Amino acid sequence: MTFDTITIFSFISAIFLLIGSFLCISGGVGILRFPDFYTRMHAVGVTDTLAAAMILIGLILQSPNSLVLIKLLIILVVTLFINPTASHALAKTAIHNGLMPMVIKHDHDKMIIAKKEGKSSNRS
Numbered sequence: 001m002t003f004d005t006i007t008i009f010s011f012i013s014a015i016f017l018l019i020g021s022f023l024c025i026s027g028g029v030g031i032l033r034f035p036d037f038y039t040r041m042h043a044v045g046v047t048d049t050l051a052a053a054m055i056l057i058g059l060i061l062q063s064p065n066s067l068v069l070i071k072l073l074i075i076l077v078v079t080l081f082i083n084p085t086a087s088h089a090l091a092k093t094a095i096h097n098g099l100m101p102m103v104i105k106h107d108h109d110k111m112i113i114a115k116k117e118g119k120s121s122n123r124s
Contacts, residue, residue, distance in 0.1 A: 013061035019056030023047045036102040037094055045087030052079045 030043025
């Protein structure tokens with residue numbers, strides 16, 4: 001490999017690592033922001049899987065030899081199978097234990113009537 005190829009791989013690797021780091025942080029924000037277990041689990045489950053994949057792809061591009069590359073590929077494949085399965089198992093266990101999701105009831109009929117009468121439903 002030439003110097004230019006190594007520089008390009010390093011740049012692409014840095015992009016993948018930054019995207020993965022951003023997704024990890026956004027998953028953490030999702031834990032703090034969302035109100036109940038199911039929305040928190042969804043935020044973390046999706047971002048955790050994608051963040052781990054992005055970080056591992058960034059590390060694969062930086063791998064110095066084929067043994068490290070093979071190990072990282074195995075970790076990537078296992079992570080892509082295990083994370084969604086674990087999220088599903090947590091949700092199923094929560095449902096079986098009676099943890100109900102938070103539901104906000106909206107009165108859509110009143111909103112439709114207000115729009116037909118020309119009233120605004122926004123309070124400004």
